[in-house]
Amino acid sequence: MNMATVTAKEQLKENVLAQNAEAAAPAAGGSGTIEIRDLHKVYRTRKSSFEALRDIQLTIGSNEFLTILGPSGCGKSTLLRMVAGLDEPSSGMLALDGEEIVGPGAERGMVFQGYTLFPWLTVRENIEYGLKLQGVPTLARRAISNYWIKIIRLESFDKSYPKQLSGGMKQRVAIARALANRPKVLLMDEPFGALDAQTKLEMQEMLLDVWQKEKTTVLFITHDIDEAIFLSQRIVVMGAGPGRILKQFEVNLPAERSPEVREHKEFVALRRELADLLKHD
Numbered sequence: 001m002n003m004a005t006v007t008a009k010e011q012l013k014e015n016v017l018a019q020n021a022e023a024a025a026p027a028a029g030g031s032g033t034i035e036i037r038d039l040h041k042v043y044r045t046r047k048s049s050f051e052a053l054r055d056i057q058l059t060i061g062s063n064e065f066l067t068i069l070g071p072s073g074c075g076k077s078t079l080l081r082m083v084a085g086l087d088e089p090s091s092g093m094l095a096l097d098g099e100e101i102v103g104p105g106a107e108r109g110m111v112f113q114g115y116t117l118f119p120w121l122t123v124r125e126n127i128e129y130g131l132k133l134q135g136v137p138t139l140a141r142r143a144i145s146n147y148w149i150k151i152i153r154l155e156s157f158d159k160s161y162p163k164q165l166s167g168g169m170k171q172r173v174a175i176a177r178a179l180a181n182r183p184k185v186l187l188m189d190e191p192f193g194a195l196d197a198q199t200k201l202e203m204q205e206m207l208l209d210v211w212q213k214e215k216t217t218v219l220f221i222t223h224d225i226d227e228a229i230f231l232s233q234r235i236v237v238m239g240a241g242p243g244r245i246l247k248q249f250e251v252n253l254p255a256e257r258s259p260e261v262r263e264h265k266e267f268v269a270l271r272r273e274l275a276d277l278l279k280h281d
């Protein structure tokens with residue numbers, strides 16, 4: 001068999017796999033719009049109660065990249081956990097595409113800090129996990145995991161276990177695993193908080209790239225001002241005591257964000273304004 005035949009055959013296999021991936025991946029469908037109305041959260045113990053969130057009103061549009069920025073303890077994770085359906089509001093309402101959120105669902109993918117990968121599964125198995133649960137057939141699963149392994153550039157690590165990966169690699173797998181299910185909404189709670197500065201920048205660029213391709217709605221949490229500006233279309237600043245929304249900012253920067261955008265005068269001005277707001281809260 002000559003080289004040309006091998007390449008043609010491989011190309012054909014790639015094409016078949018790619019078609020399978022398209023066919024197998026449930027279409028993102030719907031719009032991925034999140035509505036939060038009159039939301040209050042009070043944590044009660046036997047002796048005391050703590051008001052974690054007060055009067056939250058927020059709509060996150062379809063395919064929007066919205067970041068919540070705020071100091072430690074202002075209720076960011078509490079809010080995200082309720083959108084994820086992992087926690088219940090004390091009063092008020094959360095809805096996804098008009099349907100009230102009452103628990104977790106496959107249309108909401110989650111990536112939290114601390115790499116929640118299954119240690120007993122390989123990179124590929126971790127990425128395929130949700131698809132397997134949904135009953136997606138083996139060949140189609142393989143096609144989808146191939147697609148994601150390529151995007152996160154871990155082609156030579158598909159059979160590795162999480163303990164053999166660096167922090168950034170693990171976090172890339174966690175993102176791929178969440179996105180392999182084609183969620184309408186991606187919920188991220190300080191996903192890059194534990195990474196070194198360089199890896200963090202690479203991950204931010206990868207995330208923007210994926211967001212542009214997948215057209216997912218992203219709700220991202222951070223307390224890193226530069227990260228918030230670089231990634232988002234809109235930034236919601238929260239304050240503590242009780243957790244509430246202080247102010248919202250549209251990020252008027254080009255949709256294509258290159259690293260140089262950090263020197264853009266709009267970027268610099270917004271950085272200063274956000275830093276001031278957080279300092280005075």
Ligand SMILES: Nc1ncnc2c1ncn2[C@@H]1O[C@H](COP(=O)(O)OP(=O)(O)OP(=O)(O)O)[C@@H](O)[C@H]1O
Nearest residue numbers: 043050052070071072073074075076077078079223
């Ligand atoms: N299960 C709980 N029971 C009681 N209080 C809680 C509970 N979870 C969170 N809290 C309190 O609610 C407040 C908000 O917590 P939350 O984890 O949402 O903050 P955060 O903004 O995510 O902070 P960080 O930036 O440090 O992650 C904190 O004061 C915390 O002590």
Ligand SMILES: [Mg+2]
Nearest residue numbers: 076077078189
């Ligand atoms: Mg938190």
